[in-house]
Amino acid sequence: MPAIQITLLQGRSIDQKRRIARRVTDVMVEEAGTKPEAVVITFVEVPRESYARNGVLIADEPPKT
Numbered sequence: 001m002p003a004i005q006i007t008l009l010q011g012r013s014i015d016q017k018r019r020i021a022r023r024v025t026d027v028m029v030e031e032a033g034t035k036p037e038a039v040v041i042t043f044v045e046v047p048r049e050s051y052a053r054n055g056v057l058i059a060d061e062p063p064k065t
Contacts, residue, residue, distance in 0.1 A: 002028055003040045009058065010045040017043055 004024060012020075021041050028034045048059040 001038045002034055005042045005044060007044045010047055
């Protein structure tokens with residue numbers, strides 16, 4: 001049973017997570033020969049103030065344009 005954890009910043013819609021789950025499952029079926037019902041995916045949503053990149057909290061980065 002493949003257990004896949006996806007960590008991402010909060011803010012994705014439930015529809016986005018549905019699409020991601022479907023596509024990741026499809027890849028595991030196609031590339032690893034896994035049965036779809038065996039693929040378990042966990043989404044771990046992290047607030048911007050609890051995620052850092054290059055030593056800087058994402059919450060402190062300037063907004064992207």
